[in-house]
Amino acid sequence: MGSGDEQLPEIVVLGQPVVFELYDEQFCSRFRFLRPWESEEPLPHFLASRGRSTQAAICSGDFSLSAAVLANLPSLRLVVTSSAGLNHIDLTECRRRGIAVAYAGNFFSPDVADLAVGLLIDVLRKVSAGNRFVNNGLWPHKPDFPPGFKLGGKRVGIVGLGSIGFEVAKRLEAFGCGISYYSRKQKPFVSYTSYSTIHELASNCDVLVLCCSLTEQTHHMVNREVMLALGKDGVIVNIARGAVIDEKDLVSCLLRGEIAGAGLDVFEHEPRPSPELYQLDNVVLSPHNAVLTEESMEGLYQLICGNLDAFFIGKPLLSQVPDE
Amino acid sequence: MGSGDEQLPEIVVLGQPVVFELYDEQFCSRFRFLRPWESEEPLPHFLASRGRSTQAAICSGDFSLSAAVLANLPSLRLVVTSSAGLNHIDLTECRRRGIAVAYAGNFFSPDVADLAVGLLIDVLRKVSAGNRFVNNGLWPHKPDFPPGFKLGGKRVGIVGLGSIGFEVAKRLEAFGCGISYYSRKQKPFVSYTSYSTIHELASNCDVLVLCCSLTEQTHHMVNREVMLALGKDGVIVNIARGAVIDEKDLVSCLLRGEIAGAGLDVFEHEPRPSPELYQLDNVVLSPHNAVLTEESMEGLYQLICGNLDAFFIGKPLLSQVPDE
Numbered sequence: 001m002g003s004g005d006e007q008l009p010e011i012v013v014l015g016q017p018v019v020f021e022l023y024d025e026q027f028c029s030r031f032r033f034l035r036p037w038e039s040e041e042p043l044p045h046f047l048a049s050r051g052r053s054t055q056a057a058i059c060s061g062d063f064s065l066s067a068a069v070l071a072n073l074p075s076l077r078l079v080v081t082s083s084a085g086l087n088h089i090d091l092t093e094c095r096r097r098g099i100a101v102a103y104a105g106n107f108f109s110p111d112v113a114d115l116a117v118g119l120l121i122d123v124l125r126k127v128s129a130g131n132r133f134v135n136n137g138l139w140p141h142k143p144d145f146p147p148g149f150k151l152g153g154k155r156v157g158i159v160g161l162g163s164i165g166f167e168v169a170k171r172l173e174a175f176g177c178g179i180s181y182y183s184r185k186q187k188p189f190v191s192y193t194s195y196s197t198i199h200e201l202a203s204n205c206d207v208l209v210l211c212c213s214l215t216e217q218t219h220h221m222v223n224r225e226v227m228l229a230l231g232k233d234g235v236i237v238n239i240a241r242g243a244v245i246d247e248k249d250l251v252s253c254l255l256r257g258e259i260a261g262a263g264l265d266v267f268e269h270e271p272r273p274s275p276e277l278y279q280l281d282n283v284v285l286s287p288h289n290a291v292l293t294e295e296s297m298e299g300l301y302q303l304i305c306g307n308l309d310a311f312f313i314g315k316p317l318l319s320q321v322p323d324e
Numbered sequence: 325m326g327s328g329d330e331q332l333p334e335i336v337v338l339g340q341p342v343v344f345e346l347y348d349e350q351f352c353s354r355f356r357f358l359r360p361w362e363s364e365e366p367l368p369h370f371l372a373s374r375g376r377s378t379q380a381a382i383c384s385g386d387f388s389l390s391a392a393v394l395a396n397l398p399s400l401r402l403v404v405t406s407s408a409g410l411n412h413i414d415l416t417e418c419r420r421r422g423i424a425v426a427y428a429g430n431f432f433s434p435d436v437a438d439l440a441v442g443l444l445i446d447v448l449r450k451v452s453a454g455n456r457f458v459n460n461g462l463w464p465h466k467p468d469f470p471p472g473f474k475l476g477g478k479r480v481g482i483v484g485l486g487s488i489g490f491e492v493a494k495r496l497e498a499f500g501c502g503i504s505y506y507s508r509k510q511k512p513f514v515s516y517t518s519y520s521t522i523h524e525l526a527s528n529c530d531v532l533v534l535c536c537s538l539t540e541q542t543h544h545m546v547n548r549e550v551m552l553a554l555g556k557d558g559v560i561v562n563i564a565r566g567a568v569i570d571e572k573d574l575v576s577c578l579l580r581g582e583i584a585g586a587g588l589d590v591f592e593h594e595p596r597p598s599p600e601l602y603q604l605d606n607v608v609l610s611p612h613n614a615v616l617t618e619e620s621m622e623g624l625y626q627l628i629c630g631n632l633d634a635f636f637i638g639k640p641l642l643s644q645v646p647d648e
Contacts, residue, residue: 018468119451125613131446131452134602150619170498271463273463278458293472293474297471
């Protein structure tokens with residue numbers, strides 16, 4: 001580290017956000033970073049000894065920013081998380097301590113919606129299964145690849161009609177799908193049919209696309225009962241958080257043919273999806289990369305730097321988490 | 325075969341359309357079929373001996389209905405092909421002989437467009453590659469799956485703005501793509517930018533989606549020169565016919581990184597795609613199943629029967645190929 005770096009503002013990095021690895025060099029030309037994972041010290045010791053004067057942190061979406069961790073950073077005034085979700089951060093403690101939180105907000109919504117639609121087409125039209133079929137050299141021997149299912153006319157239920165849910169709905173309307181939803185708050189200016197329970201939504205749909213936050217209320221919300229209501233021709237797409245589905249129930253419903261298929265970007269225990277989900281032709285698995293495009297990483301790098309710059313010169317943050 | 329079947333109208337089946345296999349029983353309750361593939365006689369002998377009085381034929385999209393084949397069917401007055409494409413039928417000879425031709429017309433366009441979009445998202449967002457990555461158990465060991473590319477903002481060039489091309493354009497607009505096209509005829513009522521050569525279209529686009537017919541003019545239209553114009557970040561989706569692309573050029577451009585990826589439902593020599601295309605993470609292969617959904621097969625069954633019924637009672641056909 002050159003001596004000029006000492007002038008740069010100091011940031012502690014909690015977790016290892018992908019964007020930080022991809023833009024390591026660019027980040028380092030603008031800030032000076034504490035990297036706990038490079039130290040042999042346990043995190044609490046590292047923070048207690050090295051982070052006493054650190055005012056700002058970058059945090060990844062899979063790092064649990066608890067009150068205990070925050071207690072080791074007495075000077076902290078800003079957390080910038082690289083995620084849109086906030087369930088990994090103790091917001092109450094941040095608020096109590098006067099720590100501002102900036103996040104990715106709706107920045108990723110179009111990319112996440114794109115993957116949701118891609119997973120849905122993939123499951124219905126057997127794209128990954130067809131790719132495997134051709135790649136394994138089976139086509140000349142079994143000319144009749146089984147038909148898939150039409151997307152047009154499918155009744156799609158959006159679970160959580162926030163920014164991502166809206167983007168998914170907009171795209172699927174262009175394919176001729178009917179849209180309805182179940183959301184915490186009813187949306188008064190929306191023409192889509194709203195159902196007051198997830199069970200009712202599932203009973204009236206062919207497809208569920210999960211776009212909600214993970215909260216105590218949504219934990220295991222999509223369970224066996226909901227899947228039975230969706231029915232044996234039903235398909236589930238999850239680009240929300242793994243634990244919104246009861247993964248054990250999902251596995252058993254898929255294996256028994258009680259639902260028709262699933263496209264999953266998220267899992268209860270990442271990076272280890274239930275092994276029974278592997279190699280099923282009606283299931284498409286994706287390594288939690290719904291936000292991961294070259295373009296979004298470049299934009300996220302800019303957004304994180306913009307928030308840090310704003311903080312250090314005392315201007316309003318670009319994407320501050322609003323108060324409840 | 326029961327004696328009552330003798331009363332049913334006789335149809336010769338040329339090629340083995342998938343819909344005929346899927347709806348065999350239903351077809352047989354309404355018509356009596358000659359099935360040349362079940363005979364040991366060569367086709368010309370079979371037709372010459374058994375088909376002299378046959379008035380109607382069902383024909384698959386991969387059966388070459390040449391003047392020589394037609395010569396063995398002197399009483400033929402109707403051909404119903406299960407395909408939307410017509411390049412396998414000698415239309416001039418049919419016209420000369422007064423044989424009406426019915427086809428699937430635009431019936432499949434939405435399903436084909438859905439698969440085109442699915443293949444594009446799959447290539448850009450690495451869906452099949454990600455599925456393979458998770459299924460092979462790599463996720464816990466290599467947590468950083470490489471980022472894909474954003475669909476929003478991509479400049480998509482539609483090659484052949486017919487019914488399928490329009491359906492593709494409509495869908496991709498909802499993802500925030502810019503649309504332009506190259507087509508035999510300029511479309512006066514369309515706001516998309518039109519280019520007068522395929523080369524010019526490729527130079528101004530990030531993605532080419534091939535939706536044109538296969539004709540002498542379009543054979544190998546997408547060659548190395550066009551791919552170089554598209555450039556190293558470019559992606560090609562082909563749901564038209566294999567020979568619209570020079571597959572040898574495609575393989576070499578993909579292997580040298582001169583284009584970024586491809587999603588292919590069709591190939592020059594089906595069912596044998598160039599083996600160099602197998603197992604590439606930036607290529608998605610599909611076994612020519614863009615039209616193949618349960619719903620479209622049911623609809624196609626109805627359409628074929630409707631055409632045959634209309635013919636035998638002397639009513640206008642449901643989907644006759646228009647005169648040039």
